[in-house]
Amino acid sequence: MSESLRAGETPEEAPGGAPVAPGRPMPQPPDGPITERATAVRAPNPSPMTLDGTNTWVLAEPGSDLAVVVDPGPDDEGHLRNVLDTVASAGRRVALTLLSHHHPDHAGGAFRFAELTGAPVRALDPALRLGDDGFVQGDVITVGGLELRVVPTPGHTADSLSFHLVADGAVLTGDTVLGRGTTIVAHPDGRLGDYLDSLRRLRALTVDDGVRTILPGHGPVLGDAQGALDYYLVHRAKRLAQVETAVENGFRTPEAVVAHVYADVDRGLWPWAELSVRAQLDYLGEHGLL
Numbered sequence: 001m002s003e004s005l006r007a008g009e010t011p012e013e014a015p016g017g018a019p020v021a022p023g024r025p026m027p028q029p030p031d032g033p034i035t036e037r038a039t040a041v042r043a044p045n046p047s048p049m050t051l052d053g054t055n056t057w058v059l060a061e062p063g064s065d066l067a068v069v070v071d072p073g074p075d076d077e078g079h080l081r082n083v084l085d086t087v088a089s090a091g092r093r094v095a096l097t098l099l100s101h102h103h104p105d106h107a108g109g110a111f112r113f114a115e116l117t118g119a120p121v122r123a124l125d126p127a128l129r130l131g132d133d134g135f136v137q138g139d140v141i142t143v144g145g146l147e148l149r150v151v152p153t154p155g156h157t158a159d160s161l162s163f164h165l166v167a168d169g170a171v172l173t174g175d176t177v178l179g180r181g182t183t184i185v186a187h188p189d190g191r192l193g194d195y196l197d198s199l200r201r202l203r204a205l206t207v208d209d210g211v212r213t214i215l216p217g218h219g220p221v222l223g224d225a226q227g228a229l230d231y232y233l234v235h236r237a238k239r240l241a242q243v244e245t246a247v248e249n250g251f252r253t254p255e256a257v258v259a260h261v262y263a264d265v266d267r268g269l270w271p272w273a274e275l276s277v278r279a280q281l282d283y284l285g286e287h288g289l290l
């Protein structure tokens with residue numbers, strides 16, 4: 001889910017004045033091999049909230065016949081079969097499916113995908129699991145030599161996870177970081193304090209663990225993970241200041257704050273912007289700032 005970029009928020013300019021989008025996105029949304037171990041299969045569900053469609057990620061260690069699928073995407077038979085074809089054409093089978101979070105554009109096809117693959121589904125939310133295994137903090141998943149570290153990143157939703165693909169210096173972020181614009185904090189499930197902590201946790205991976213690439217749940221791959229996370233942190237701070245100022249200026253209800261702060265954003269996105277505003281109002285209240 002995306003909160004669209006406001007005009008004038010692009011923070012960098014390339015030589016010659018052309019704007020450089022934060023995080024250095026690849027020119028096209030991903031479809032096909034992206035890193036040595038990660039291949040994207042994009043679902044046909046584009047919308048203002050899902051950008052170019054959900055990115056389903058197929059991961060495998062070179063030489064292994066086992067694959068891990070992250071976010072099978074919506075319950076779309078054609079898409080799920082495309083994912084299976086991608087795995088099979090590389091001479092592999094799906095050994096495990098992982099879910100970044102419960103939203104239906106990521107998890108809606110998980111049950112049908114499990115029927116097609118026979119592989120277990122792991123998610124933070126027990127209701128989404130097929131099989132016995134959940135996650136604990138610091139989990140490392142190893143499948144056919146592929147190593148993925150589970151990174152808890154609550155905030156967009158309470159059950160949001162990211163997956164650190166160590167060998168490729170990449171992290172799969174689901175909806176926590178998108179390839180374009182910024183994401184929403186889906187109040188009341190998503191909480192802003194958690195989200196800011198999650199952004200800092202991901203940024204620490206770029207400093208301490210050599211993560212350079214973000215493989216997002218929607219939109220293009222980002223080649224400058226640290227730049228993207230810095231942009232997200234600045235964006236959230238700016239938005240929070242705007243909301244605080246709006247309240248000080250007498251905009252008291254979430255609806256009124258949205259109409260004021262998101263005046264230049266497509267009105268069709270206001271219901272989702274309102275979720276983010278409610279999360280921000282909660283955060284300000286909890287910190288004694290309202």
Ligand SMILES: [Zn+2]
Pocket residue numbers: 001101103156175
């Ligand atoms: Zn989502």
